[in-house]
Amino acid sequence: MSQPTTTPPDAAPAEAAAAPGRELDRTQLVGVTIGITSDRRSEELIGTFTRRGAQVLHAPTMRIVPVTEDEELLAGTREALADPPDVLLVTTGIGLRAWVESADAAGLADDLVAALRPAYVVARGPKARGALRAAGLPERWTAATEQTAEAVQHLVDEGVEGRSVLVQMHGAAGVEELEPLVTAGARVRTVTPYHWREPRDPAAVDRLVDALVARSLDAVTFTAAPAAVALLDAAEARGLRDEVVAALAAGAPGAEGEDGVVACAVGDVTAAPLRAAGVEPLVPGRWRLGAMMRVLADHLEEHPRAAVTTPAGRLVVRARAALLDGTPLELAPGPLAVLARLAAAGGDVVPRARLLAALPSAAGDHAVDVAVARVRAVLPDGVVRTVVKRGYALRTG
CATH class of the missing domain: 3.40.50.10090 (Rossmann fold)
Incomplete structure (x- = not known):
């Protein structure tokens, strides 16, 4: 699988990420997109995350x-x-x-x-x-x-x-x-x-690198050190290593910013190449696949890219989706990026220049107005407010 999917495998494995006595929450990861680099046991990872509502980009960077x-x-x-x-x-x-x-x-x-x-x-x-x-x-x-x-x-x-x-x-x-x-x-x-050995589908690895550079993933998982090395090498071969490292470093636990990609490693051995590159991954206390899936699911649930309470409900922004009280909002990447900046500001005014910086580099100043108009179209009236000569903000409360 190299494209995002919301369909679990036909023969779903045991729900490894469900803690004993804890009911499976099938909405926990709605709106989340996760990259998976593993070859072995990838179906278990894919099944666990998709059953929680996530989409998956499967791109094994190496094969055994x-x-x-x-x-x-x-x-x-x-x-x-x-x-x-x-x-x-x-x-x-x-x-x-x-x-x-x-x-x-x-x-x-x-x-x-x-x-x-x-x-x-x-x-x-x-x-x-x-x-x-x-x-x-x-x-x-x-x-x-x-x-x-x-x-x-x-x-x-x-x-x-x-x-x-x-x-x-x-x-x-x-x-x-x-x-x-x-x-x-x-x-x-x-x-x-x-x-x-080299991956079966190098094009899938390229798509994963592109997604990391664009920061259009919420997280990426690593279950073997060679897979981490291979991903960095694939990015290096395309002159994109610095961009990939920057995206992953921005997603480190405790890092500031709203658009980082969380790197999650199954243990310290797997984490070593990432740390050597300047990336601090999320690592479970117990170095097992089930523990990794649990800690990542909980982390993503608790730490969205941006979240704010508005008069219309709680707004949560992920890498490829936004949700209002759990209901997905239909937004293209540009308006979604603008909404992420507005939500991250928590009701404070965001200058037009900062919103423009969230859009593709070729976008002109008018693109901000277009993006904000599209954000307004999917939110109830009054949630987005204009602050004359300053910028835009979300109403909170």
Whole structure:
């Protein structure tokens, strides 16, 4: 899916974003538009947000490619059988599952699990731990931060000199992360059951970049660090990285302004490339997909681009829509941008020059009058007032 949609998938997953005992609010995100960059589990994200009334722009910036029939992976499996490791470090659940599936295709899955079982097994995080237990390989230790660096340091502290350490790498990992093991005297081997590759639909990624530059999204989600890197790289390739970073930075929690795009990352590992670029994303306290969806939905509900109470009701402005007491107003992007500035002012006068700045750069001064007229046309009489020689304002109260 690369276009906004309000239709959930046919086989909707369990409502992961509904907290226990909390009824699903199907109007919570009406008027909201969210960009989704993930390849895996995207249907779960799309279903959760659309069931709450949001529109979605789905643009996977990377895709996971399993290497089930890869000769190098099979060779790594055979090496593990011939020379079982003393230590096994598993970095991702999907990676371990893909490795076991690859071994199973070669008739070696049972032998592989048996060869790995005596090892001192370390998991990078809960997902890796769950996959290990499902495979019959109980872990001895799990990294609390879900970062490879912590797992590596734990092994160094435990002592690995002269020991054989086998590391299941994930698609974006670099062997430099394992240098401390080598320095500590370990014999390090790696297997990589999947890789990150270019997106299936580059045009969808371009549309996502364009939407970020135009700030016509309320939020964009990231569930893997490579997806964040790939989005920034795609923007860089078009000379738009600064504009994308500015849009996301303006949407950071606590940032001032009414037109930023909220970046939401599933955890600190995923957030790292964004932070390195100067963007502080919204991150749930618990680094899980369901927690991310809950925290983003609640944040967007509580922090619209602009909101003000008028004599006609509560006016809320989103990236692509405005609602009066929950009823969507039909407005083109230009008048919507003008309404956003009026609403953000909370009843104060907004100068014509500031309203003009919200319109396309080619717009002339008369365009402000046209946009305001269209805003007036969708609101009850008297909500928009003219302040002679100063500008326009909304009546509040």
